[in-house]
Amino acid sequence: xxxxxxxxxxxxxxxxxxxxxxxxxxxxxxxxxxxxxxxxxxxxxxxxxxxxxxxxxxxxxxxxxxxxxxxxxxxxxxxxxxxxxxxxxx
Numbered sequence: 001x002x003x004x005x006x007x008x009x010x011x012x013x014x015x016x017x018x019x020x021x022x023x024x025x026x027x028x029x030x031x032x033x034x035x036x037x038x039x040x041x042x043x044x045x046x047x048x049x050x051x052x053x054x055x056x057x058x059x060x061x062x063x064x065x066x067x068x069x070x071x072x073x074x075x076x077x078x079x080x081x082x083x084x085x086x087x088x089x090x
Contacts (some may be wrong), residue, residue, distance in 0.1 A: 004028050006047055039065045053080055055088075 001023040005012065012025040026033075031047075034040035039048040050065035051072055062080045064072070 002026055004033050006031060006034065037063070037065075051077060053077070053084065055084065 002025075003021070003023060004026045006028050007015070008029060009027045012027050015021075016025050028034055028047075031040050034047040037050065037052060039050045041048060046068070048065040049068050049070060049072065050063065052063040053061045055061050061084050
């Protein structure tokens, strides 16, 4: 699992340390990933809050994006991951 944001590597490292996250944080200061996934709002200079599930083969399996006020459901993400695992095992 990876997380990506437009924050600087220094900010990412501090956020990671402060919250003791069990996954890697990547810095997208050049907005490359944000543009590739269509979540960059250039006018406002922000990315939409988004979550993408990409499988080991690099195939985008699921995604959702929305305004920063939208709540993301960890339960929904886990449901999608369970479904993908079940389909891979079938």
